[in-house]
Amino acid sequence: MERFLQYLFDGLSIGSVYALLALGLVIIYRGTGHLNFAQGEMALFCTYVVYQLGEWGIPIGFALVIGVAVGFALGAVVEVTLVRPISKKSPFAVFIVTIGLFQGLNWLDGAIWGDQILPNSAVSKQANFPTLFPSKDTDFVTILGAAWRLKYLGVLVLVLVLTAVLFFVFNKTKLGLAMRAVASNPESAKLVGIRTNRVLMFSWGLAAAIGALGGVVFAGINNSVNLGLMFTVFIYSSAAATLGGFDSPGGAVIGGLAIGVIENMGAGYFPEWIGQELKLGVALFVIVVVLLVKPSGLFGTAKVERV
């Protein structure tokens, strides 16, 4: 029981990071129908920014706000300058552009901050990556014998609160209504006077901002940031989005938590067969099975193709 709860807690906490990035993927997919392969790398850039602000002695709460703002700006700029003009050409061109962004942003991080693991004692003043939550070894709560570290628990709470806020925005505000209108039918949305361009720009910005938050909390859990940090997170979160359905934000959150739990349970209960090495295999397996059995995901709407 203790073991089960332990894996469950860890899984939920890690899963909430996947949920954040998956939310970003879903928001973009709903708005523009593209899968943003650079989602993880955009988040990574903001994570590095937060690290740098920490180096300059800015407290984490403030740094996080700036990091998320940078994320929003990055997402919006990418949408306006790259994705919007190129999406008129072909979906393949957008795919290539996101791959280019993926490569380019990763290179940019390396060029600015170097390819070592940060923070390290040689170059940085701070000993740990700044976290929002108490992160000493003694900071945990015990539930039925299983320890839940506060920095893990905090991430989960943060994600749940954020999800609630987003749901309010999506369902109860005019902006959310506009976003849903653009997602369901861009032409009609334009006709009733919604500024689709602005909504799309906002969607990309929002997605990148949420991703930035995910990157920062993941680096906090991980206690460091490096160039490869987001590769696997991206795959897990796209598995989460696939599981939940690519057009369902709620599905993305549930999918993210589920993927986190499945991955941790798999690695924990089958250390010989899955273990740490093949954790990623779980993500691949989930993606393939979901796409084959129920391509629209658990909560997504099935797509009808017209010829």
Add this chain to the structure above:
Amino acid sequence: MKSLVTIHEGRAANWALRLVAGAAVIGVMLWVPTHGSNPLIDQFTNAFVLMAAAMSLNLLLGYTGQISLGHNAFFGIGAYATGIIVSRWGWSPLVTFPIAFIVAFVIGVLVSLPALRIKGIYLALVTLALGLVFPQFIKWRKLTWLTGGPRGLDNAGFNFSKKRRTYEIFGWNPFGDMRGQGAKPFYFWIAAGVVVITYLVCRGVVKSRSGRSLIAIRDNETAAAVMGVNLAGTKAMAFGISAGLCALPGCVSTILTNNVVPDSTFLSIAGSITFLIVMVIGGAGSLWGPIIGSGLYVFITQKTGDWSDEKNIPAIIRPFFSWAKTSPGTGIFAVTLIALMFVAPRGIVGVWHQHSPRLMRIVPRRAGTGTGTGTLVDTPVDDTVAGEL
């Protein structure tokens, strides 16, 4: 568009042009291993490895329109096929090429089975996951007895215990010095051989009936199916051949370094992305695109490789790159890739096809089986530009 020179296909001028181009290629190929310095030969060899991999991806992505980000896995299958067979069983590395092809072909067909239902961006996702899982899979505890785990396998290349023959014509050795353990020209020729085989297979597929069905699938799947193209079979075939071909440069990479480790560049997801970038920059959906792209890629990464040290950057462009802590090669390619999507989505070859008619136009031979003189209606010579597409 008025062009300076108009050449009709099959005429003497056309043959002369082909002859000159062929002679230039053969000339370079003979000059490099005999007179080039060792680093130059190395550079060519690396370019060949990348070329073959990019060409195999091109067959799938450029011609069939199936996005794959998992080609590093097929490359790795080739690398490990050679590694395991040579290192564990001591067979000759040359034997491993067909074996690697077959293994990768089978796995490629298996991967294509879900691909028949999964389309576009989802396929990219599945193959991306495959590409990321592959190195982890190699390091898997249960497979260490075979793959050597994270440390990989050693002694996986050629073992030069026997004295090899050299070929000399009047004291001139056309292939370069192939004796000794570190004989660069030997590896040059192996890599070149793989490129030639890959090119011929790609050309054979593309210019045939099956090639036309691949392009039909890329351009409009539904229309292709209506025209009688067997979607499932053709896609599976394209996946299989592409995977099999991608394994061959993998074998070469193992032979080159004499060992294989799961974390080397082309075996990780960076490999897939490199193949993709090279292919798109050169020109997706054209036979020469990946070749030009790879040459350029290796040249630029080689040139910029030591630019992380400020002193090595040429003075004129130093202010642009001196701030970077890593070499700017990857960044240059990423920016080029994005820029190309705006100005020339068909890559360098596309730009050539777009602008070369101003200079020279090759009028293709008229299609059909008639003799051309006895036809009732003498149609004017087709004005389109000859090209791959």
